[in-house]
Amino acid sequence: MASPLDSINIIREGAYLPATATLCSLIIFLWVLHRFSVQRKNRLGFRLPPGPFAWPIIGNLNQLKRLPHRDLHERGKKYGPIMMLKLGSVPTVVVSSSAMAKEFLKTHDNVFASRPQSAAGKHLAYNYKDMVLAPYGPYWRHMRKLCVVELLNAKRIESFSCVREEEMLLTVRSVWEMSGQGEKLVNLTNLFSSFTQAVMWRILSGTKISSQSDAQVGGNGEEIKKLAVEAAVTVGAVNIGDFIPYLDWMDLQGVKRRLKKVHNSIAQVIKKIIEEHEQRRMKLHKDKDKEQEQNAATKGLIDVLLEMESLDGKAITEENIEAIVFDIFLAGVETTSTTIEWPMSEILRNRGVAKKMQEEIESVVGRERAVSERDIGSMEYVQCVVKETLRLYPALPLLLPHESTQDCAVGGYFIPERSRLIVNAWAIGRDPSLWEDPLEFKPERFMGKKVDVVRDKDYFDMLPFGAGRRGCPGTAMADVTMNLALAQLVHCFEWSVDGDLDMTELFGVTTPRSVHLLARPALRLSTCP
Numbered sequence: 001m002a003s004p005l006d007s008i009n010i011i012r013e014g015a016y017l018p019a020t021a022t023l024c025s026l027i028i029f030l031w032v033l034h035r036f037s038v039q040r041k042n043r044l045g046f047r048l049p050p051g052p053f054a055w056p057i058i059g060n061l062n063q064l065k066r067l068p069h070r071d072l073h074e075r076g077k078k079y080g081p082i083m084m085l086k087l088g089s090v091p092t093v094v095v096s097s098s099a100m101a102k103e104f105l106k107t108h109d110n111v112f113a114s115r116p117q118s119a120a121g122k123h124l125a126y127n128y129k130d131m132v133l134a135p136y137g138p139y140w141r142h143m144r145k146l147c148v149v150e151l152l153n154a155k156r157i158e159s160f161s162c163v164r165e166e167e168m169l170l171t172v173r174s175v176w177e178m179s180g181q182g183e184k185l186v187n188l189t190n191l192f193s194s195f196t197q198a199v200m201w202r203i204l205s206g207t208k209i210s211s212q213s214d215a216q217v218g219g220n221g222e223e224i225k226k227l228a229v230e231a232a233v234t235v236g237a238v239n240i241g242d243f244i245p246y247l248d249w250m251d252l253q254g255v256k257r258r259l260k261k262v263h264n265s266i267a268q269v270i271k272k273i274i275e276e277h278e279q280r281r282m283k284l285h286k287d288k289d290k291e292q293e294q295n296a297a298t299k300g301l302i303d304v305l306l307e308m309e310s311l312d313g314k315a316i317t318e319e320n321i322e323a324i325v326f327d328i329f330l331a332g333v334e335t336t337s338t339t340i341e342w343p344m345s346e347i348l349r350n351r352g353v354a355k356k357m358q359e360e361i362e363s364v365v366g367r368e369r370a371v372s373e374r375d376i377g378s379m380e381y382v383q384c385v386v387k388e389t390l391r392l393y394p395a396l397p398l399l400l401p402h403e404s405t406q407d408c409a410v411g412g413y414f415i416p417e418r419s420r421l422i423v424n425a426w427a428i429g430r431d432p433s434l435w436e437d438p439l440e441f442k443p444e445r446f447m448g449k450k451v452d453v454v455r456d457k458d459y460f461d462m463l464p465f466g467a468g469r470r471g472c473p474g475t476a477m478a479d480v481t482m483n484l485a486l487a488q489l490v491h492c493f494e495w496s497v498d499g500d501l502d503m504t505e506l507f508g509v510t511t512p513r514s515v516h517l518l519a520r521p522a523l524r525l526s527t528c529p
């Protein structure tokens with residue numbers, strides 16, 4: 001995956017900086033003018049938050065390290081829980097305490113609910129016509145309501161439990177097969193990716209990702225799997241033009257070109273699958289019996305969207321449907337699979353955690369059958385393992401960037417309009433003033449405590465899903481998927497690794513392990529389910 005630092009190094013080495021002195025003077029003049037205007041704007045009478053010295057043009061871009069969540073955490077120790085950086089010409093507020101995160105994402109949520117403009121939003125995400133990268137306003141509200149109320153409501157998520165359970169059973173069987181019945185190591189990183197892709201694709205389209213019918217219609221599922229990886233790599237690169245707008249037109253790193261290419265390929269696949277659904281619906285409509293049969297079966301979200309003509313009197317266009325399919329697939333897959341990979345790594349390093357999980361699971365389901373989603377409610381320790389993972393390993397350690405839509409005073413500091421907000425969820429989850437032994441993986445810390453990371457809107461001591469208006473709408477779906485996958489894998493198999501595990505991470509769209517997770521399964525149940 002391209003590292004943000006690779007892109008930043010281009011600037012550090014000076015390879016592309018404008019050469020002529022005139023241009024430099026002009027840029028410095030504009031920079032001074034800009035600083036002056038920011039200071040003048042401060043009619044609220046507060047100072048800007050503290051932060052390191054920012055160079056003209058590049059600001060602090062050249063100082064960011066390969067793992068920015070760790071780097072910003074270290075800097076936060078010097079400058080405090082609100083720090084101001086300049087990324088290129090973009091004023092950027094970095095927040096790294098629970099109390100300050102609450103100020104920004106709850107008290108002043110309405111001011112910080114927008115997203116900054118970016119090449120990814122323009123060229124990949126349907127020119128901001130998706131939900132994830134759309135600026136705050138009526139269009140985003142329409143899309144968010146459609147997604148939260150119609151697609152990801154509790155009843156709908158529950159209706160897909162059979163999809164998740166079936167895909168998990170297929171995954172367990174493929175583990176056993178791939179390992180040569182316990183002889184060989186299995187690549188769990190790839191396995192979790194395939195599992196979450198299969199679940200999300202089936203929930204959207206109603207078809208298996210590599211089923212025969214899918215293959216007959218051109219293998220849309222397989223195609224989108226490859227494209228999702230490509231999109232993640234491209235979005236993971238820092239685009240210089242997003243931070244130094246007057247260099248944007250040059251597309252120095254070729255990011256815009258790659259984004260456009262990936263967008264066109266993804267849009268084509270999504271368009272095709274929507275057209276196929278439309279045609280099938282028309283055919284079924286003619287055959288009433290089959291239509292009833294289809295209605296009784298679980299529908300994919302694309303069918304749900306096609307059946308709805310409007311929401312609150314506003315039409316649901318084909319572009320809306322395409323963008324929502326795009327968002328749910330891309331936002332739901334990597335985040336969930338990364339969050340399953342880390343607790344499996346901890347379980348492999350800590351036999352005691354696996355043992356406690358197995359004892360609890362067996363007390364609920366015995367050894368003769370696989371775990372179902374209904375069982376999870378009775379498994380407090382398994383749920384604590386998931387919570388502890390979300391605390392220590394948030395898949396998006398800096399959430400997604402927010403942007404302020406007006407001047408604002410927060411925590412005694414002035415935050416100018418159009419500042420970028422970065423909330424360091426990784427640092428908050430490891431804050432020693434909130435957590436005892438913060439760096440240790442101890443699921444027991446949540447036992448007997450009513451901590452509801454998914455639904456409690458007032459809980460800011462860990463923020464794996466963000467909070468407020470832009471908080472993740474897929475939390476409930478992610479929660480059931482992760483709990484089921486972990487319980488099933490630990491119940492069916494005893495896992496072992498060769499040697500010590502490397503626990504370092506990469507920073508890209510999500511924060512996966514830097515080295516794929518390989519482990520050997522030994523069957524615990526009498527037969528593979």
Ligand code: HEM
Nearest residue numbers: 132331332335336339395396399400465466470472474478
């Ligand atoms: C463990 C899994 C997941 C994690 C850790 C996660 C985390 C996040 C985070 C941190 C954000 C940004 C919040 C912010 O900007 O303040 C977000 C946004 C979002 N997530 Fe998730 N997510 C997960 C799974 C999912 C799933 C399964 C779906 C869909 C079914 C989903 C859909 C979205 C969408 C659409 C947004 C954008 C919301 C908006 O901008 O209005 N996520 N997620």
